[in-house]
Amino acid sequence: MFIGLGVRNAWRNRQKSLLIIISMAVASLMLGSALSLSQGYPANIDIVQRGFMGGDVAVYAPRFAISQADLSGDFTYARLPADDLSALTDLDPELYQEGFLTLSGGGQGYMPLVETADRLSTSRYVRAVYPYYILPGFWSGADKSGTPAPLRGRNPFLDRVYFHYQDTVVAGRYLDTTDEGQMVAVVDVGRQRQGLPLPAVGDLVAVRVPAIRTDASGQIYYDYTASRVFTFQVIGQVSMATRQYSYGSGRDTRSVQLYWNTPQIMIPSSTWQEIYYQMSGGQRVTAVPEMGVILGDLSQANDVAADLQARLPERTVVAVPAHIAVAASRGLPEPLDQIPPEYRPNTAPKWQLGMPVDMTSLIMLVVYLTAGLLAATNMLALLTRRRQEMGILRALGATAGEVVLMIETEVATLAILGVAIGFGLVRIVAIATLVSNQVSAAGIVANTLADLGRVLGVTVVCSLVFGLFPALRAVHMRPVEVLRRE
Amino acid sequence: MEEPILRAVSVTRAYHLGETIYAVHDVSLAIDRGEFVLVTGPSGSGKTTLLHLLAGLDRPMSGDVILDGTRYSRLSENGLARLRREKIGFVFQFFNLIPHLTALENVILPLRLAGMSPAQARERARSVLETVGLGHRINHLPGQLSGGEQQRVAVARALAPRPAVVLADEPTGNLDSNAGLALAGLFRKVNQEQGQTFVVVSHDPRLEEFADRVVVMGDGRIRDVRVRGAR
Numbered sequence: 225m226f227i228g229l230g231v232r233n234a235w236r237n238r239q240k241s242l243l244i245i246i247s248m249a250v251a252s253l254m255l256g257s258a259l260s261l262s263q264g265y266p267a268n269i270d271i272v273q274r275g276f277m278g279g280d281v282a283v284y285a286p287r288f289a290i291s292q293a294d295l296s297g298d299f300t301y302a303r304l305p306a307d308d309l310s311a312l313t314d315l316d317p318e319l320y321q322e323g324f325l326t327l328s329g330g331g332q333g334y335m336p337l338v339e340t341a342d343r344l345s346t347s348r349y350v351r352a353v354y355p356y357y358i359l360p361g362f363w364s365g366a367d368k369s370g371t372p373a374p375l376r377g378r379n380p381f382l383d384r385v386y387f388h389y390q391d392t393v394v395a396g397r398y399l400d401t402t403d404e405g406q407m408v409a410v411v412d413v414g415r416q417r418q419g420l421p422l423p424a425v426g427d428l429v430a431v432r433v434p435a436i437r438t439d440a441s442g443q444i445y446y447d448y449t450a451s452r453v454f455t456f457q458v459i460g461q462v463s464m465a466t467r468q469y470s471y472g473s474g475r476d477t478r479s480v481q482l483y484w485n486t487p488q489i490m491i492p493s494s495t496w497q498e499i500y501y502q503m504s505g506g507q508r509v510t511a512v513p514e515m516g517v518i519l520g521d522l523s524q525a526n527d528v529a530a531d532l533q534a535r536l537p538e539r540t541v542v543a544v545p546a547h548i549a550v551a552a553s554r555g556l557p558e559p560l561d562q563i564p565p566e567y568r569p570n571t572a573p574k575w576q577l578g579m580p581v582d583m584t585s586l587i588m589l590v591v592y593l594t595a596g597l598l599a600a601t602n603m604l605a606l607l608t609r610r611r612q613e614m615g616i617l618r619a620l621g622a623t624a625g626e627v628v629l630m631i632e633t634e635v636a637t638l639a640i641l642g643v644a645i646g647f648g649l650v651r652i653v654a655i656a657t658l659v660s661n662q663v664s665a666a667g668i669v670a671n672t673l674a675d676l677g678r679v680l681g682v683t684v685v686c687s688l689v690f691g692l693f694p695a696l697r698a699v700h701m702r703p704v705e706v707l708r709r710e
Numbered sequence: 711m712e713e714p715i716l717r718a719v720s721v722t723r724a725y726h727l728g729e730t731i732y733a734v735h736d737v738s739l740a741i742d743r744g745e746f747v748l749v750t751g752p753s754g755s756g757k758t759t760l761l762h763l764l765a766g767l768d769r770p771m772s773g774d775v776i777l778d779g780t781r782y783s784r785l786s787e788n789g790l791a792r793l794r795r796e797k798i799g800f801v802f803q804f805f806n807l808i809p810h811l812t813a814l815e816n817v818i819l820p821l822r823l824a825g826m827s828p829a830q831a832r833e834r835a836r837s838v839l840e841t842v843g844l845g846h847r848i849n850h851l852p853g854q855l856s857g858g859e860q861q862r863v864a865v866a867r868a869l870a871p872r873p874a875v876v877l878a879d880e881p882t883g884n885l886d887s888n889a890g891l892a893l894a895g896l897f898r899k900v901n902q903e904q905g906q907t908f909v910v911v912s913h914d915p916r917l918e919e920f921a922d923r924v925v926v927m928g929d930g931r932i933r934d935v936r937v938r939g940a941r
Binding site for chain 1: 762765767768769787788791792793794795796798800802806807808809810819820822823824867
């Protein structure tokens with residue numbers, strides 16, 4: 225009966241309880257956002273960059289200290305190898321130029337290929353692992369000889385199926401599975417924007433590649449004193465448009481198309497492996513600096529990245545869109561030279577990748593404390609005006625516990641109303657993301673219910689805890705004290 | 711001899727308002743099972759305070775109240791609340807209806823507290839409201855009822871659970887002369903037919919004819935007790 229009365233009171237007093245509803249709505253909106261939106265991304269986000277890195281989640285060989293907990297452990301200062309060619313040099317140049325903090329022994333530039341791939345594959349969210357095959361290479365033509373032309377081994381199947389790289393072609397064609405083992409290459413027209421020679425389709429490209437050695441600790445290094453030239457026929461040119469960059473305001477607003485530019489000479493992966501074999505003195509590739517992980521569903525990208533990070537504590541695992549967002553906020557990685565300096569983002573590093581402490585829990589705690597205090601204040605004011613009602617209930621024989629139950633039900637009902645508004649708003653966007661990732665209806669329902677359960681649980685518990693004080697105050701009286709005064 | 715159902719033993723209730731004012735001073739009163747007692751006296755004589763003490767709505771500074779063998783002094787506030795729900799019906803001078811519940815829901819409330827099922831409680835409440843002449847107003851909120859009608863809802867609420875003891879504070883105060891007498895008659899009828907005990911506080915001398923005993927109070931003490939006819 226008291227639960228029913230509480231629900232009715234909540235509905236009857238909903239306008240006087242707007243503060244509770246709004247505060248709980250805001251809190252659940254924020255928690256809902258943290259749970260739903262920060263998890264993942266629409267299916268087509270950063271497709272070019274994901275394609276370049278070979279996955280939705282990137283695994284880097286070095287382990288950057290990524291939390292305060294890490295820093296309380298045994299950590300050291302490390303630097304990437306001078307000839308590191310992973311995407312890190314594009315996305316976070318400071319790591320490459322100035323070094324980073326790492327857990328002891330976690331600063332290596334390469335990681336074991338098969339072992340890492342096996343461990344990644346144990347996650348049910350991982351659809352494919354795409355090793356980042358890269359070798360230093362130098363232009364060996366007559367013009368601008370010695371300029372960068374790193375050799376990148378690409379998987380034509382994955383590039384076509386997952387990243388639609390054939391859509392980036394501006395001349396010729398993209399690599400195909402039939403090209404495996406052939407001395408053919410695709411180049412990015414961005415080479416021209418970087419001031420590097422751009423071969424046309426049909427041209428022959430000569431690239432000098434250093435010998436590959438392994439030191440006593442098993443780490444790879446390159447011997448530039450022993451090198452060899454490999455020649456490829458260019459079969460296609462790609463142009464990797466990434467985003468529109470708008471600057472200025474009002475009528476002066478301008479928009480510039482930005483491009484991902486890479487000097488890489490992209491060749492079939494089996495061709496690349498053959499070159500590696502030849503330049504390493506008959507070794508098969510056993511270590512890579514980076515690895516892309518293709519997921520079935522980007523809407524879980526951050527969660528999966530966190531899960532994979534737990535499986536590979538000695539590596540750094542990040543969701544590529546998250547990494548791209550960090551880089552983009554600093555005006556990286558696309559060059560912004562054509563944009564007036566005053567409109568360029570501040571390129572100074574704001575944080576090292578992964579270094580920011582995860583403040584979500586703390587922020588949520590503060591948000592819920594605030595919401596709870598607002599709810600308690602609102603309820604206190606409301607119950608002060610309703611002391612007579614409490615007195616009557618007590619006079620009729622309701623125990624303190626029953627009246628508390630009624631008030632707590634009232635607060636919880638208002639909180640649920642808040643959750644319905646806050647979570648509902650944020651969930652619309654989250655569901656759109658899930659739909660874009662082609663998550664099944666059952667998956668969307670399960671995901672929504674799981675998040676709703678968490679938001680509802682936290683919000684209702686918060687409302688109950690903070691509703692307890694006004695409730696106990698309201699029943700801490702003798703009925704006659706109230707009824708005599710009224 | 712049968713034990714009194716309700717007994718006040720040397721109860722005193724004082725208020726400290728600069729000086730100590732005794733609302734009820736060393737009052738002892740025994741009320742027999744099935745008795746109809748009228749407590750009367752001038753304003754400020756301590757009638758309502760005594761009634762609150764008898765109902766366990768307030769606690770005496772000294773002395774004790776015993777209902778059906780249960781000493782109030784040994785009960786917690788929750789214990790007193792449970793005792794009220796099980797054995798006492800109270801009619802307040804100013805009705806004290808819950809403003810956002812309809813007349814019917816106000817009457818259902820103590821029935822549900824007493825553990826009656828929703829359907830039974832609804833049926834019983836409807837029947838009692840019809841008895842007090844409000845069968846046509848059951849779905850009205852207290853604010854939509856006249857003072858007299860609200861008083862009758864309060865009476866129905868007190869009578870509905872068929873408590874062992876009904877305590878009524880000026881139950882006819884807001885009723886016209888005829889309605890007041892009719893209500894007193896209803897009390898008496900219930901008292902006689904169902905054997906419930908009634909303690910009624912009233913200024914109205916006409917109610918004396920319904921009472922078995924009249925207790926006259928003054929300055930917080932019992933000044934006179936008049937027994938009226940055999941029951």
